[in-house]
Amino acid sequence: MTNFIVPDLKITPRPGGYARGQDGFEHILRSALSLLVNHGSAALTLRRIATESGMNVGNLNYYFRSKEELIRELLNAVISSYEESFDEIIHEPGASAEARLENMVMLILEDITTKKTTRFFPELWAMANHDPFIHDRMSELYDRARVSLNELIAEINPELPSDQREILALFISGSMEGMTVFAGYQKPWVAQMPILKTLAKKSFVQLVKSLRAEDFTAS
Amino acid sequence: MTNFIVPDLKITPRPGGYARGQDGFEHILRSALSLLVNHGSAALTLRRIATESGMNVGNLNYYFRSKEELIRELLNAVISSYEESFDEIIHEPGASAEARLENMVMLILEDITTKKTTRFFPELWAMANHDPFIHDRMSELYDRARVSLNELIAEINPELPSDQREILALFISGSMEGMTVFAGYQKPWVAQMPILKTLAKKSFVQLVKSLRAEDFTAS
DNA sequence: TCCAATTTTAGTCAAGTGTCAAAATTAGGG
DNA sequence: CCCTAATTTTGACACTTGACTAAAATTGGA
Incomplete structure (x- = not known):
């Protein structure tokens, strides 16, 4: 639990x-x-x-x-808290990789609906564009999130080459962050967040499972 | 063209x-x-x-x-420009709905890599949280984007009920916006944007085509 | 009790804020 | 070319706010 x-x-x-x-x-x-x-x-x-x-x-x-x-x-205090949460989720004993991926998605989308995250992160994104320290610290946070996702993707779809797993992790992570502006705290679509979670889980899991190396070739 | x-x-x-x-x-x-x-x-x-x-x-x-x-x-000046671009893309004569959806994805992801968008939008997201005018004007912009996506989704997958099309449009729009922070101008993943575009197009088109009403039931 | 940890007081100094009235300059139709 | 309306400059008002500091006062607990 x-x-x-x-x-x-x-x-x-x-x-x-x-x-x-x-x-x-x-x-x-x-x-x-x-x-x-x-x-x-x-x-x-x-x-x-x-x-x-x-x-x-x-x-x-x-x-x-x-x-x-x-x-x-x-x-540091805000980011450390995330890093700890990520570690707990992806190392949950006895849970399948797919279940842990879904939990990771749940954690992030749930967090996005909190007032703190909905308001704080956009401020950080803006600040990061003009403050090197904030930029670097944010990069570290997102790197950590992607490393976690990456581990799970590797377990679920071991065929996928490492560099393609990384892009997939990026795509998933970025997709979720984007919801902040639309379905965050007091945003017009918060009420739909439960459905969005379902949609996200299904879409991401399906994507991770079904993707083949060839799919990364530009069309 | x-x-x-x-x-x-x-x-x-x-x-x-x-x-x-x-x-x-x-x-x-x-x-x-x-x-x-x-x-x-x-x-x-x-x-x-x-x-x-x-x-x-x-x-x-x-x-x-x-x-x-x-x-x-x-x-107003910035947003009007987007609204015009959206209209042009989704009403392109002689192009299939699927092709126009892909063009819309291309337009948005391409735009995200410009300096203006990478820097300006995060500022707006932050400002919108404390300035009602900016909040409302941004909502209008994103409403417009989703209405456009929605039209295309309806053409591609007419079976899908209207309210589920809206959520799907939201999910797609949000996913793309999220890339700003990671693959925008001078961001660590800009170089991978071409692959991300391919991935996004495939993933979204597949999602739109394959989704059934039942998929929106919470699991 | 006594010393280090914490808190208050009371500032310094500098830079910046949005707004405005009135004068000076310029553009371009007649 | 002239004259009026459009544009630009000048120079200020009135006020807030910024980060930071030294020294004195208070408090906690071994």
């Missing part, structure tokens, strides 16, 4: 310090996330983060040397 | 005025677009637009009563 919910943040405990410090650190990141989700990247200023977290501006500087460092930590 | 390039802007001529005025109007919008594409939404300030277009700040106010109006006009 897998859990299809990805926690908002996964924070690695910092060495030394009081428990209060640990809470403060996490509380700041949660406030920043909430700001980004509810008001967009323009609202992500130290002043507003301070207000949001009921703290003082100066205190942010105690936890994070700079705004950039704060954003880095936030991104 | 269809043209798979979507012009950046489609500007409806304003009544009265000199030719210079028409140029100025378009030039400002192009500068704003270029700024958004190259430096992100944070760079979209009246002063930077003025500098970019070699004009004076005050002159922007002559063309647009406010910054908001400028952004509205920009969005």
